[in-house]
Amino acid sequence: MNMGLEIKSEVGFRGALPFLSTLVLLVMMQLQYRVFFLDNLFPFLSLAAVYYWCIFKPQLMPVSVVFLLGILQDILSGGPLGMMALLLVLVRIFVVWQSSRFLEREFLFNWLGFIFITLAFGLGTWVIASIYLKQSQNFWDSFGQSMVTIAVFPVVFLTLGWVRNLLVKESR
Structure with missing residues (x-):
């Protein structure tokens, strides 16, 4: 009975909140911020959002x-x-495959999982970009971008938690 109510409440705008919040973070990544030491190190905000939503609202x-x-x-x-x-x-x-390990865990456990995923993600971007461009890209840019992503994850986690609460309040 409650499952039907939850599904019904996630149709429409509230159901689109995970997509929309990820889209906002994705667009933020593409804005050209002129911070002298962060030009190539802007965090993978879309990764943080996809990770978050795939744990809590896959x-x-x-x-x-x-x-x-x-x-x-x-x-x-x-x-x-x-x-x-x-x-x-x-x-x-x-x-999603490992969701039972992430769901209902403490934040630090989710952050630790995110650290490993982010490092693999950064390595993947470096390898694919190097192969695609047929020359080795700067590994330290990918590594630095991964480190910045790991550092800002708590802020993204809290912000998306607030957005998720909008979904939960609606289903009550």
């Missing part, structure tokens, strides 16, 4: 939506088309 972040967000990010960033889509879909598959 039904609202299906593979098709993750793929669309990844393609959009590739187009906006001018990177290899399909790179972010592939990596984000792989993250989604892994997190």
